[in-house]
Amino acid sequence: MLPPLKPIPMKDRVSMIFLAHGQVDVIDGAFVLVDKTGVRTHIPVGSVACIMLEPGTRVTHAAIKLAATAGTLLVWVGEAGVRLYASGQPGGARCDRLLYQAKLALDDELRLKVVRKMFSLRFGEEAPSRRSVNQLRGIEGARVRKLYQLLAQRHGVEWHGRRYDRKDWKKGDVVNQCISAATSCLYGISEAAILAAGYAPAVGFLHTGKPLSFVYDIADIFKFETVVPLAFQVAAKRPSKPDREVRLACRDLFRRDKILKKLIPLIEEVLAAGDIEPPKPPEDAVPPAIPEPTSIGDAGHRSG
Numbered sequence: 655m656l657p658p659l660k661p662i663p664m665k666d667r668v669s670m671i672f673l674a675h676g677q678v679d680v681i682d683g684a685f686v687l688v689d690k691t692g693v694r695t696h697i698p699v700g701s702v703a704c705i706m707l708e709p710g711t712r713v714t715h716a717a718i719k720l721a722a723t724a725g726t727l728l729v730w731v732g733e734a735g736v737r738l739y740a741s742g743q744p745g746g747a748r749c750d751r752l753l754y755q756a757k758l759a760l761d762d763e764l765r766l767k768v769v770r771k772m773f774s775l776r777f778g779e780e781a782p783s784r785r786s787v788n789q790l791r792g793i794e795g796a797r798v799r800k801l802y803q804l805l806a807q808r809h810g811v812e813w814h815g816r817r818y819d820r821k822d823w824k825k826g827d828v829v830n831q832c833i834s835a836a837t838s839c840l841y842g843i844s845e846a847a848i849l850a851a852g853y854a855p856a857v858g859f860l861h862t863g864k865p866l867s868f869v870y871d872i873a874d875i876f877k878f879e880t881v882v883p884l885a886f887q888v889a890a891k892r893p894s895k896p897d898r899e900v901r902l903a904c905r906d907l908f909r910r911d912k913i914l915k916k917l918i919p920l921i922e923e924v925l926a927a928g929d930i931e932p933p934k935p936p937e938d939a940v941p942p943a944i945p946e947p948t949s950i951g952d953a954g955h956r957s958g
Contacts, residue, residue: 748852771927847917852954
C-alpha cells in the first residue's frame with residue numbers, strides 16, 4: 655500500500671503545462687501522456703497548479719482521480735489555449751468559505767466594498783466615492799482602453815482595439831491572438847488558486863452570470879501588470895507561432911514573479927474588504943459521518 659498523497663501547497667507549485675495529442679493516463683502509478691507511438695511522457699501532477707488539455711487529448715478515469723487527489727486543476731482548452739471549454743475541480747468550494755463569498759456577493763453594500771477594493775488594487779488609488787458598481791465598471795473600462803493604447807504605442811504595435819472572433823480566434827490580428835493566449839494562461843492559474851482556497855469560481859462581484867466570474871475578477875486585478883504587457887512584447891516580434899511564444903513567456907513570468915504565491919493572499923485580501931467574519935455553522939448542523947483526512951494541501955483541496 656502506498657502512503658496517502660499529500661498535495662503540495664499552491665504557492666510552491668509550477669504554474670501550468672499544456673498537453674496535446676495523446677492519452678493522459680496513470681501507468682505504474684505515474685501520471686503520463688502516451689502518444690500514438692506508445693511513448694510515455696511523465697507529468698509531475700502533484701507539483702503543477704493546472705494542466706491545460708488541448709485538442710487531441712483523451713483522459714482516463716484514473717488520471718482524473720489522481721489529478722483530483724493531488725489538487726491539480728485539469729482545464730480543457732481550444733487550439734493554442736485561447737478558449738476555456740471546461741474544467742475539473744480538484745478541490746471545490748468549502749461550505750464556510752462559499753457562504754462567506756456568497757454573503758459578500760448578495761449584499762449590495764458589501765459587494766460594493768469588494769469592488770472598490772478590486773479597483774484600488776488594480777489602479778493603485780482609491781475608487782471615486784459615491785459611485786455604484788456599474789459606474790465603477792464604466793470608469794474601469796475607459797481606463798483599460800487607454801492602457802491598451804499606451805502599451806501599443808510603447809511597443810510599436812498597430813492597435814485597432816480588442817477584437818476577436820470567438821468562433822475563429824485566428825481571424826484576429828497577432829496582438830489580439832497574443833492577448834487571448836496570455837489571458838487564458840492567467841485565467842487557468844487563477845481558477846486553480848480560487849479552488850485551492852476553497853471558493854467558487856462562478857460567484858463574482860464585478861463580473862457576474864458566468865462560470866468563471868470570480869476568476870475574471872481576480873485575474874483582472876493584475877493582468878495589466880503581467881500578461882498583457884508581455885503579450886504586446888511578443889506581438890512586437892511578429893512571431894510565426896504567437897500562441898506558443900506567449901505561453902512560454904507566461905510560464906517564465908509566473909515562475910519569476912512567483913504569481914502563484916501571491917494569488918491566494920490576494921483573494922483573501924479582496925474578500926476581507928467586506929469587513930465581515932465568515933459565518934459559523936448552525937448549532938444543529940450534522941458533521942460528516944466519515945471525517946476528511948488532514949491534508950497539508952490548501953484549504954479547498956480534496957485529499958483521498
